[in-house]
Amino acid sequence: MKIIKEGNELVLRLPLLQKENNFYKGEEDLIDTQNLIGVVSGNEYTISQLNDLSYKGDQQEGMPIIYFSSKEELKEACKTCGIDIWEHPLCAYCGKVIRGSSTWASKGTQCWDCSNLENLEASPLS
Ligand SMILES: [Zn+2]
Structure with missing residues (x-):
């Protein structure tokens, strides 16, 4: 994550992709995978870190990074950035x-x- 100031705005730069986390593969064989995930958790809407666990064929929700006030606001941001959304039951x-x-x-x-x-x-x- 990179935080910079542009004029009167604080700008967060978050990579959309990360290298998969798979120690069974060589460095050159690691593919890019999503770094962020949209999460709907009851009435909580966040863009969260995505913990890649490719070594066991899994991915997990990580720490929330950005909170939204509505599901629509989250969906719009995720659509703009091509981020998948998980909704917990x-x-x-x-x-x-x-x-x-x-x-x-x-x-x-x-x-x-x-x-x-x-x-x-x-x-x-x-
Ligand atoms: Zn219950």
């Missing part, structure tokens, strides 16, 4: 944002906390 039981894995239950996507609670209540030991 919400738990159909508690409404929390689900990052990572979840399960499927009768009402829809379910977070692990709600799933564990349900399993505890159904347990013959409780």
